[in-house]
Amino acid sequence: MSLTIAIPKGRLGTQAIEMLKAAGIGESINEKSRKLVFNDEERNINFLLLKNSDIITYVESGIADLGISGKDMIMEKSADIYELYKMNIGKCKMSVAGIKGGKIFKDDTIIKVATKFPDTAKKYFSSRGQKIKIIKLNGSIELAPILGLSDVIVDIVETGNTLRANGLEVFEDMYSINAMVISNKISYKFKRKEIKEIVELIRREDSNVKDN
Numbered sequence: 001m002s003l004t005i006a007i008p009k010g011r012l013g014t015q016a017i018e019m020l021k022a023a024g025i026g027e028s029i030n031e032k033s034r035k036l037v038f039n040d041e042e043r044n045i046n047f048l049l050l051k052n053s054d055i056i057t058y059v060e061s062g063i064a065d066l067g068i069s070g071k072d073m074i075m076e077k078s079a080d081i082y083e084l085y086k087m088n089i090g091k092c093k094m095s096v097a098g099i100k101g102g103k104i105f106k107d108d109t110i111i112k113v114a115t116k117f118p119d120t121a122k123k124y125f126s127s128r129g130q131k132i133k134i135i136k137l138n139g140s141i142e143l144a145p146i147l148g149l150s151d152v153i154v155d156i157v158e159t160g161n162t163l164r165a166n167g168l169e170v171f172e173d174m175y176s177i178n179a180m181v182i183s184n185k186i187s188y189k190f191k192r193k194e195i196k197e198i199v200e201l202i203r204r205e206d207s208n209v210k211d212n
Helices: 011-022 052-061 071-077 118-127 161-165 185-190 192-206
Strands: 003-008 037-040 045-050 066-070 082-086 092-099 111-115 132-136 152-157 168-177 179-183
Touching: 003 011, 003 052, 003 192, 011 066, 011 179, 011 192, 045 052, 052 066, 052 071, 052 179, 066 071, 066 192, 071 118, 071 168, 071 179, 082 185, 082 192, 111 118, 118 132, 118 152, 118 168, 152 168, 161 168, 179 185, 179 192, 185 192
Parallel strands: 003 045, 003 066, 111 132, 111 152
Antiparallel strands: 037 045, 066 179, 082 179, 092 152, 092 168
């Protein structure tokens, strides 16, 4: 029975592909190619290279049986999928940040929050009792507080170097983020054996990744 696995482009995808190849699958994947679909004929597996933000859509719809995606995307989309395994790659934080010396909460004042993750931000600030106005941005989030578009930002932080370079600082870490192996629910029902085998191969290789 064939499987289709969705893999994100970019650094996370490169790490995932290295892990898959070390596990003995995915040798057909060539990141330098312009192709987006690769086939492992020996194991009867198709690999799709997609934007990270699209992985969940393909898995939830059943186009892909399995996918590797960041937990940030999973939280934001609230998709009807299974989260099968938390990986040791793609580690970072989702954090609230702003201009140094600023405040994250302002009593009854509505604060402006710029982010690529509007739903996650709404849920987080709501749980803290803070009223907010969301400003949806797709890039250069750090500019928003600098230019007065927002009071704070909610974004993914790895080293914090970009924040510091722009005079910003983390006010509060919201969530720890890791890459996750996810599955379509129907696929898991009918292809459980094949899916479990792939997840176990990934788990074995992933166990060799040192914690940050």
